[in-house]
Amino acid sequence: MGLHPEIQEKVFLEIEKIIGLNRNPELKDQTxxxxxxxxxxxxxxISSASPLIPRKTNETISVxxxxxxxxxxIVANLWAVHHDEAIWKKPYDFVPERFLDENGRILTNENLLTFGGGRRMCLGKPLAKMEIFLFFTFLIQHFQFDFPTGSPPPSLDGDLGITxxxxxxxxxxKNRCT
Structure with missing residues (x-):
């Protein structure tokens, strides 16, 4: 969020409107x-924390x-899917609006494969999505993120290992409450 202060502020304003500043986020708020x-x-x-998902074929298949x-x-390259120009317009740009319809409602996109896909999708997906929402919302509700003067912004390239x-x-x- 430090890279996108205007987006961070829009998130904070939505938090302020729906939750306020006097209570913690709850799952019911997400809707x-x-x-x-x-x-x-x-x-x-854009980050694709688990960009490569290995799988092993059980039978002969044709692809x-x-x-x-x-x-x-077989290794599924989720990073490549998440950055494919045939799927995402300007895939290297941070554009949250690509997940909203013309009325500002959330859109699901089958090409967002954060937790894998198909029958072998991560079993923890529902719990992880809930926890990410609560954690992220709490952090933005209470803190503002930016970079110290003179510090370069982080590289989004990352280091590839298992993740x-x-x-x-x-x-x-910065604490928003002070």
Missing amino acids: EMPYTTAVICESQR SGYTIPPGTM LTTKPYKIRV
């Missing part, structure tokens, strides 16, 4: 907070004319 939800979706799309024998390791991790950077966190 009334489409912009915040869209920002979370866009954050997950795009190629025969893949049983026992073959995509951020490179070290400095961030300033």
Whole structure:
């Protein structure tokens, strides 16, 4: 959010309107907070924390004319899907509105594969989505994020291992209540 202060402010204004500043976010609030939800979706799309998902074939399958024998390791590249120009307009830009319809309601997009897809999708998806909403909303409700004067903004490239991790950077966190 430090990279996008105007978006951070819009999220804060939605939090202030729906929740206020005197109580903690609750799951029931999410249905009334489409912009915040869209920002979370866009954050997950652009960052792709688990960009590569390995799978193993159980039987012979055919994909795009190629025969893949049983026992073959296949790696789904979710990062590539999340940054595919054929799916997302300006995929390297942070645009939460791509998850909102013309009336400002949240849109689901089958190409957002944060938790994988199909039968082997992450079983923890519902719990993770709830926790991410509560955590993110609480943080923006109470704190403002920006960068110390003279500090460069973080690179979004990340370091690829089992997950995509951020490179070290400095961030300033200001309490909104003071």
